[in-house]
Amino acid sequence: MKPELKQYADKLNKKLLDQLEEVPSSKLSKVAKTIVEEFESAQVDAGEAVGLICAESIGEQGTQMTLDTFHFAGVAEMNVTMGLPRLIEILDGRKLIKTPMMEIFLKSPYNKGKDVRDLARKLKATKVGDLVKEYSMNIAELKLQLTMDEEKMKIWGVTPAGLSKAISKGVKAKVKMEGNVVDVKLKDDSDLSALYSLRGTINELQAAGIKGISQVLTVERGEEFIIITSGTNLKKVLELDFVDGERTTTNDLYEIAKVLGIEAARQAIINEVDRVIDAQGLSIDTRHVLLVADTMTVSGSIKGITRYGVVSEKSSVLARASFETPIKHLINATLAGERDPLNSVVENVMLNQLIPVGTGLPKLNMEKK
C-alpha cells in the first residue's frame, strides 16, 4: 500500500483502496477526500431498519418467481428444485432438501475428459440387487443362490471379492462365491421366513460406490468436465484422490456446515440464493442476501428463518410470541419467570410505545448546570 493511503485504511474498504492505488500521487489526496466523503454518505444510517428492507427486497422479487419446477422431457439434465420452492427451502433452513445434488470438480488430467465416465460410475451407489441376474432358493438346505450379471459388475466396477465381502458383512450367513454364482447359506436352525427376508436384505446391500449418491452425470462446463450427482455425500467424495477438493460442493447446506464449517455454510447460502435469483432472471442487491446469510449463521450453526430457527433465538418473549404460536411462548416464559426489557421493535409496537428504530433510537441526555 502507498504510504499516503495509510490514513484512509480504516475509513475505506479494500475494494476502494485497491482502486485508489492506481491514482497518481499528485491527485491522490484530493480524490481520496472526495471518495471518503461519498463513501460515508452512502453508508446506511444508524438505526435504519435494514432487516425490514431486506425482507421486502427479497419478498417482492419472490412474487415474480415461477411457482413450480418445470420438467424437461428427454433432456439429459437432472431435475433440480429451482425458483420459489428452492428459495423457501434455503431460507427455512430445511434439513431434508428435495433434490440434493453435488458438483464434483476433478483434478487434472481427469478434468480434461480422461476416464470421466468410469470415474462417475465409481461414485454411484450400486446395490447388490441391481447386479443380480437370477435368484434361486433352496428351501431344504436354507440356501439362496444368486447368479450375478458379470457385464453389469464390470460396468459399475464391482469385483467378485468386493461383492462377497459386502454380502458377508451385511447378513449373518455363510457366503461362498464361485465364478458369477454366490451361495448364501443360513444356519441350520434358522427359520424359513428368514430365508425369504434374506433376499430383500441382500438386494439393498451396497456393492460399490458412495452411499447416498443415486445418479451420476458427466457434464462439460466451459473448458473442463465435471460430474453432477443427485444425492450427496460431501465427506466421502472429498476423500477421493481424483476429486478437486477445493471446488467440489453440494447444495445441502447442513452437510457443508458439518464438513467445512459455519463460514463455508454462510458462503454457500449466499451462492445458493444467488443461483436461484439468477436463474429466474431477477436481481436482488447482494447486501440483502448477505444480511440473511449472516443472520442464519450467527449462532454457529444454521438456523432457518422460522419459529424453530432464528425466531427462537430472540431474547424477547413478546417478540417470539408475535411471530407464531403465541400461547406456547407466553406459557413457557411464565413458567420460567422470564423478563422482557422491551429493547426491540415488535414488543414496543405491541405496547404502543416509541420503537427504537431510526429517529426513535437516539435518547436525549440533559446536562444539569
Next chain:
Amino acid sequence: MDPTKHALVPKHTKVSEKEKQDLLDTYGITLRELPRILIKDPGLGKLDVKEGDVVKVIRSSPTAGETVFFRRVVAA
C-alpha cells in the same frame, strides 16, 4: 482432505487478548454479544483455540473486496 483449503472456507485466525479487548471497546459490546462459532467447527482447522477465544475471519466480499468478521468460540 483439509477443509480449510476449500474455496468456500475463508481464512480464520485467532485474535490475541489485547486485540480482543480493543475489539470489544471499539464496538462497546460484551463478549457474549459476538456471533458464535462452535469449537469443533471444521473451518477452524488446526487453530489452537479454547472456549471464550475470539476468531477473526477474513471473508472476500462482493461489495467491499474484503471484510473482517469476528466470532466467539463456544463449546456447543
